[in-house]
Amino acid sequence: MNICVFASGAGSNFRALLEARNAGKFESEIVLLITNNSGCGAVNIAAEFGIKTEHISRKIYEDLCDEEYADVFLNVLRENKIDFIVLAGYMKKVPDEVVDKYERRIINIHPALLPKFGGEGMYGMNVHRAVIEAGEKESGITIHYVNKEYDRGDIILQERLIVRDGETVESLQMRVLELEHKYLAEVIRKIEVGKVEI
Numbered sequence: 001m002n003i004c005v006f007a008s009g010a011g012s013n014f015r016a017l018l019e020a021r022n023a024g025k026f027e028s029e030i031v032l033l034i035t036n037n038s039g040c041g042a043v044n045i046a047a048e049f050g051i052k053t054e055h056i057s058r059k060i061y062e063d064l065c066d067e068e069y070a071d072v073f074l075n076v077l078r079e080n081k082i083d084f085i086v087l088a089g090y091m092k093k094v095p096d097e098v099v100d101k102y103e104r105r106i107i108n109i110h111p112a113l114l115p116k117f118g119g120e121g122m123y124g125m126n127v128h129r130a131v132i133e134a135g136e137k138e139s140g141i142t143i144h145y146v147n148k149e150y151d152r153g154d155i156i157l158q159e160r161l162i163v164r165d166g167e168t169v170e171s172l173q174m175r176v177l178e179l180e181h182k183y184l185a186e187v188i189r190k191i192e193v194g195k196v197e198i
């Protein structure tokens with residue numbers, strides 16, 4: 001498969017995927033990064049690994065209607081022969097037309113055990129803060145297919161961890177990221193070998 005990663009932030013999952021690919025943990029090629037934020041860490045990582053970046057943001061295309069804006073994504077994806085999309089810390093909603101076109105071929109990684117702590121506004125540190133404030137005994141990661149509702153697609157994999165006494169938002173984020181880095185590549189491998197339905 002030719003994979004495109006969508007990312008908006010630090011890009012640690014993007015890096016972990018590139019390293020896993022270079023270590024032969026899966027066979028697909030990561031050929032493209034799409035970001036809405038040209039100053040984000042993921043863009044630097046793409047440059048470091050020689051991966052092409054496309055910056056697609058509403059701010060650049062403010063005159064386009066939603067359908068035309070979706071076409072910008074679809075054209076870039078087609079031009080780069082992308083058959084699979086990984087959302088790795090992508091903060092924007094993927095246009096519905098892209099979700100339709102790539103049905104069962106887009107996955108997202110979420111830093112909690114969905115369906116808890118998901119939905120709009122539940123991203124990054126907000127998620128870990130909410131988990132700690134709710135006094136949860138466990139948290140973890142969810143890797144799921146993307147549909148048109150935030151964080152509601154079918155779940156492919158969840159991995160749990162115990163929330164420790166004295167756990168902080170930062171320590172929880174770090175421990176959850178470790179799980180993310182390990183399992184995102186594993187899921188891609190499973191999809192490649194048909195152990196997960198696409």
Ligand code: GRF
Nearest residue numbers: 009010011012013089109111
């Ligand atoms: C991760 O926690 C991921 O689950 C969430 O956003 C964060 C991205 O981190 N969707 P990074 O940019 O990969 O470091």
